[in-house]
Structures are given as structure tokens and as C-alpha cells.
Amino acid sequence: MEKMVVGIVGLGVIGQRWAAAFAHAGHDVQGYDADPTRAGGLREALPALMAELDALHGAAYAPGRVATFATLGEALAGVDFVQESGPEQLALKQALLADIDGLVGAEVVIASSSSALLVSEMQAACRHPGRIVLGHPFNPAHLMPLVEIVGGRLTDPPSLARARAIYEAIGKKPVTLNREITGHLALRLMGAMWREAIALVREGVASVEDVDRAFIYGPGPKWTLQGAFISNGLNAAGMEDFLVKYGPTYEAIWETLLDARLDDVTIAAVSASTAEAVAGRSQEALRAARDVGLIELLKTVAARGAL
Template identity: 50%
Template sequence: MNGRAVNVAIVGTGVIGAGWATHFLAQGFAVTATDPADGAEARLREWIDGNWPAVERLGLADGASRQNLTFTADVGAAVRHADFIQESGPERLDIKHALIANIEAAAKADAIIASSSSGLSVSEMQAGARHPERIVLGHPFNPSHIIPLVEVGGGRLTAPDNVAKAMAFYAATGKKPIRIDKEVKGHIANRLQVALWQEAISLVQRGVASVEAIDAAIAYGPGLRWALLGPFLNLHASGGSGGVTHLLQHLGPAQREWAKDLGTYPASDDYIETIAKGVDAELAPYDFPEMLRQRDELLIQLLDAKRNLSQIP
């Protein structure tokens, strides 16, 4: 593909699939989307229209146009001429297997099939496939038309060259692909999120702080630094002249003690009502759709700023 593809197929047009469709259209590709749900085409076009101002702000490639979208309910027709196929179906292994079988029945033998799966392993998804060597993970982050991260990896039967091709393709479209070297449930970023959510829920359950206070602790504290540098580089920056080595030697004993006191994920759903009430209370003074619109605007401003800083990874 030489880092780019001409024809992209989107299989599954929910929120993630719609974000992918927006992104690839903004990159100037011809996109064919498919989804069997009633009203899927109308919803997809509405979502793309809603997403378009954001990608315009991020910058459109030559030839970018919403008119380059074709929709069909026929999976075979959608993938027949595709060079790159982004599968974003429901997070169920039986559905993934059925989708991959339908895709492979019509797709070109060298077309890469990338799954947006947030937790399933590629090895599980490629079981029984006719060409398992071209099935890869291409897991985005929501909103996927704005957030650059894509987690890329292969399964036991994936050809390493196809993982490399997927990495190059995503990078050429302006994404920030990271390679997963070993399959693990939930991949990388979701596992890091779950670790934080686990402790956040525990702190609420233990009466340490409110939902609102915990959100503020991240949004006005480490979250601001995490948006610029990752956890290890932030540790290094906190260590002064001794860097991460000094920091871990200095705080390591205390952190080990804190780690022993961390909560575990609740064994039942009893906690959900408490968290939901806390979220409702936090949102009471605000217009949530407008909050999300402003969030996306700030994300775009941040990405614009980061692009202009040569020493920010």
C-alpha cells in the first residue's frame, strides 16, 4: 500500500465505525461503509456531518469530501475493491467470526483486515479464517475521528509484515499508531484506564472522596500532564537531575505501601447506582452535549499545539 490506500471499507457503522469513516474521508480516501441495522446509512451520514467541522479544523487532505462515501448493506460489495478494511462490529467473538468469513468471501486476498476490537485478541478473531495472516488489530480511541491513538498488533497467525503495513498506513493518515508486542486482554490503553477506574470506584465506595472530587483530581492534576507526556516521562521529569531512577528509588518504598492499599474492582454491580448518582450530581449545572462539544474543541486545540512542538513526543 506504500503507506496509503485508495479504497477503504468500513464494516460496522456505530460510533467507532462512524468516526473511522469520518477520518478516512477527511484523508481523501474513497470509503464504502456497510452495516445491516435499520437506518444505519442515515445515522452514519448524520454522524459524519456532525463530525466534519472537527476534521476540518484538524486539516483536510487533498480530495477530502463527504461525497466520497458509498453505503451498502452488502458486506461483500463493501469490501470487494477495498485495499484496507476497518472492521468495527459488536464486541462478540461469534459476530467477529461471521463478519470475517463474509469479508474474506469477497475481499482481495492481500487486503488487510483491521479490527477495532477493544478487548478481543486477534488470535481469537482469526481462528478459522482463510487468510489469517492479514488480520490485525487496529483499535482506536473515542472520539476516533479526533484522538490520534491506534493500538496495532497481530495474532499467532498474523504476518509481521502486515502489522508493519497497518502501522505505516495509520501513520500516513495522521494517526499515532503504537505496536502491541504481546497479546493481552484489553490491549494497553484500556488496561491503564481500568486500573485508574478501579481505584476511583474504590475511593468513592470507601467514602474517601466524591465522584466530582475524583474527576477534578485527574482533570486538574495529573491528567493535564498525561495529555502532554506519558506516565514514565512524567516520572522522569519529577525526578530532578536524577530522573526516573532517583524518583523510583526515592518514592518506590512509599508507592509499594500505597499499592497494597489499592482497591479491587467490585465483584458485583451494586456500586453502579452510587457512581451514577455521583455523575448526575456533577453534571447538574452543565449542558452535557455542550460539554462534549467544548471537550472536542479543546482536544483539537491541544493537538494543534502539540504538532507545533518539536520536543513533545
């Protein structure tokens, strides 16, 4: 893909990492945030973010420039693609996307990083709603490959295809949903597992440490490399054989899945058990260890992953 100018609107944690990802892939970045202090935050964070991307992908041959601007209009001048990462508030998103829509060429796709809002609602105030799409990353957004893409009722299919091509060109692994649904794709999968995990702790079946161990050292490694369907199919003579052999077991599990409610009792139980699992380690130390491990893990997935 030819070099682009990418507008990054919103320079919080997500916007900073998008800026690094696009710049590391060789594209020029023009950033804006309504909070003028965020520009300094981006400049401060960028060297470490780029170093982590170097560790993951190799040193960028010719990274793009990263500049920030005092006004939205200046930041969006001449852009080829926009990644919006403003606060997760519908009214704000509607107004912000409408402002962006009025400042860029009609051919420019505008993607929102929203994790929960529906595109159909976010695009409602835009004059050109057909080029508004969801481009939802996973944290940490500069390292994690997944980007979820979905359109709203008024989104044009070519806009979805354009966004997918752009994300693939910077090394992401996009997925495109065929229709909108609350939580998109990966969060719904996580939510299903998370619900049962919380319920198991709440009901005293197992501790947070052992629930997490069960996933890390059970399905986690295989699912990381091959996903649930391909991986499970290898446990039999293909998926049909797996479903015939083990389907009754899973149906029995589904019929006895527990219920999770985040009431005060549940929050207290899960928080206390999590504190025991953390064992005094700081958030900063755990986050740093995670990111170092992610880089090595993602290298393996890139070399050995099935999809």
C-alpha cells in the same frame, strides 16, 4: 502514502468516525452495514465529523469520496484496506471476518476495531488469518489519535507493519503490542486507575468531582503532553533517580490500593456522586464541550507532545 480505497464494515458510531478519518486523509471509502438504515446515519453525520477534522488538522485539500453499498461484496470490491467495526460478539466477528476474508485480495490487511476480543479467536474461521489484526481506536474515533494494534497467533508480522503505516499516514498515533492481552494496552492502564477511583468513591474517601479534579489538575496535563514515564522522570534527575527517591512512596501506595467491585452499593454510590458532579448538564452538552476542547488540546499535544 498513495491514495487507497478503504472498506468500512459496520457503520455505527465507530464506523462512521473511521469513514470520516480515512476520507479526510484523502482516501476513498466504501461502506457497508447489515442494517440498511446505518447508511443514512453516516450521510447525516459526515458533514459535522469532517468539520471537526478540519478544525483539528486543517481543511482537507482533496477529501476522498464516501459511498455506501447494499451488499458486503459491493462495498469490498477493489479495496486496499478493511476496517471492521461490527458488534462486539465473538461468533458474529468470526463469521463477519471470514466473509470479508473471502471477498478481498490476499494482500489486503483486515483490521478489527474490537475493544475486548482476542484476535486469535476472531481470526479462527478465516482462510487467510495472517492478515487479520486488531486496529482498536479510542472515542471519539475520528479525533482521538491512539490506535492499538496487535496480532493473533496466526497473524503475519508484515500485516502489523502495514496497518501501523496506514494509521500513521492518516494522522493517528498507533501503538503495537508484542502479544495479546485482555483489554489491550490503554484500557488496562485506564482500568487500573478506574478501579482505584471507584474504590475511593465507594469507601467515601472523596467525591467523584474531587477524584476527577485530582486527575484533571494533577497528573492529567503533564501525562497528556509527555506520558507517565517521561513526565515522572522530570520530577527528579531522570527515571532511575525518580524510582530510587520515590519508589518507597509508590510501593506503600501499591500495598494499600483499595478493592473495587461493581455491586449494587458501589454502582449506586458512584452514580449518585457522578450526578452531583454533572450538576444537571446534559450528556449532549458535555459531549459537545468535550469535543471542542479535545480539538484544541490535541493541537497542543501535536505541537508540544513528547512522543
